[in-house]
Amino acid sequence: AQSVTQLDSQVPVFEEAPVELRCNYSSSVSVYLFWYVQYPNQGLQLLLKYLSGSTLVESINGFEAEFNKSQTSFHLRKPSVHISDTAEYFCAVKDAGTASKLTFGTGTRLQVTL
Amino acid sequence: NAGVMQNPRHLVRRRGQEARLRCSPMKGHSHVYWYRQLPEEGLKFMVYLQKENIIDESGMPKERFSAEFPKEGPSILRIQQVVRGDSAAYFCASSPPSQSNTEAFFGQGTRLTVV
Numbered sequence: 549a550q551s552v553t554q555l556d557s558q559v560p561v562f563e564e565a566p567v568e569l570r571c572n573y574s575s576s577v578s579v580y581l582f583w584y585v586q587y588p589n590q591g592l593q594l595l596l597k598y599l600s601g602s603t604l605v606e607s608i609n610g611f612e613a614e615f616n617k618s619q620t621s622f623h624l625r626k627p628s629v630h631i632s633d634t635a636e637y638f639c640a641v642k643d644a645g646t647a648s649k650l651t652f653g654t655g656t657r658l659q660v661t662l
Numbered sequence: 663n664a665g666v667m668q669n670p671r672h673l674v675r676r677r678g679q680e681a682r683l684r685c686s687p688m689k690g691h692s693h694v695y696w697y698r699q700l701p702e703e704g705l706k707f708m709v710y711l712q713k714e715n716i717i718d719e720s721g722m723p724k725e726r727f728s729a730e731f732p733k734e735g736p737s738i739l740r741i742q743q744v745v746r747g748d749s750a751a752y753f754c755a756s757s758p759p760s761q762s763n764t765e766a767f768f769g770q771g772t773r774l775t776v777v
Binding site (some may be wrong): 554560580582589590591592593594597599638645648649650651652653654655 | 666705706715753755757760
């Protein structure tokens with residue numbers, strides 16, 4: 549069985565400050581890792597994903613995440629946040645190489661203020 | 663190319679009624695997944711379907727819940743005799759017919775309120 553842990557349920561941060569949202573996972577098989585973002589009353593949008601290759605992956609809006617196999621982590625970072633980044637962020641994992649479900653963490657609410 | 667379409671967006675049902683949630687996957691996608699999001703919680707997997715087949719229903723409650731994805735038409739998640747605890751946001755995701763399915767695309771969700 550797989551599991552995903554997002555230890556921080558809420559992260560308040562001032563605009564233009566850096567932020568890190570933590571994600572740890574557990575799995576007995578190789579996995580793909582994902583970060584999704586959910587704005588209020590919306591569905592989930594894929595932010596970035598790790599499948600293979602370079603352990604550092606980036607999104608088009610300045611977020612990045614690094615896959616650390618030894619620490620089973622996939623933390624999400626952004627060097628300077630904007631008010632518009634306020635949203636719920638979900639880390640997710642699935643079996644690599646198969647058509648299978650996503651297992652989600654409980655989410656981290658990022659609240660950016662002036 | 664329209665995304666994953668779910669309807670209705672909001673659904674109110676009285677206790678004991680039936681709820682039918684519809685999901686039309688993206689064009690060319692033959693894999694559909696249903697997830698449930700309870701307030702202040704993450705998404706929990708319910709069921710994974712391909713056309714006319716249920717592949718994984720390990721997350722489906724044993725009673726009152728059923729899902730189908732017919733050869734023609736949308737996928738349907740059906741909840742019979744709804745109770746207040748069924749109130750949640752139900753999300754559908756779809757992915758193309760590839761072995762690895764590296765990405766799932768989500769709909770906007772159906773928010774079910776049981777009164």
